[in-house]
């Protein structure tokens with residue numbers, strides 16, 4: 616399934632899902648951390664190379680392990696996926712999103728690179744997007760609202776810099 620089709624179907628499913636009855640089997644819940652990596656005014660987008668959401672674009676990251684803080688999980692995941700050490704700076708947002716088969720809680724941290732050179736270890740492609748290019752990739756369904764918040768944040772930042 617291509618990413619566009621996946622995105623449309625996900626959106627449709629979300630829109631039409633009725634509230635779940637108390638007797639329904641609870642959806643599996645997963646907790647994920649994601650790094651919105653900023654470097655030289657651009658944001659890193661990564662294309663998934665495998666699995667259900669293959670070809671969709673995301674912020675690199677992954678599942679937290681038991682007992683791990685979100686910040687530690689983020690540093691570990693980014694080292695595994697991109698071979699750099701990131702510094703989580705600010706929690707931009709935590710997204711709650713119902714996929715058809717699981718509920719996602721995703722903590723999204725604005726982050727900077729502290730050390731190392733990026734190597735693509737798990738993804739299919741990487742792109743550095745300028746703020747006005749953020750709509751050029753097909754983001755995973757849960758990321759759409761993150762990207763909207765990111766755009767608002769970057770616009771505020773740009774305004775603050777202009778006023779200096």
Ligand SMILES: Nc1nc2c([nH]c(=O)n2[C@@H]2O[C@H](COP(=O)(O)OP(=O)(O)OP(=O)(O)O)[C@@H](O)[C@H]2O)c(=O)[nH]1
Pocket residue numbers: 647648649666668672673674675676677678719721755756757758
């Ligand atoms: N890392 C990341 N995951 C996202 C984003 N948006 C989003 O819906 N997800 C979903 O959150 C889950 C992330 O878990 P993961 O990266 O550990 O996924 P995975 O399937 O590779 O797990 P695995 O490590 O067990 O193989 C996936 O289901 C992924 O589709 C995002 O921006 N970044």
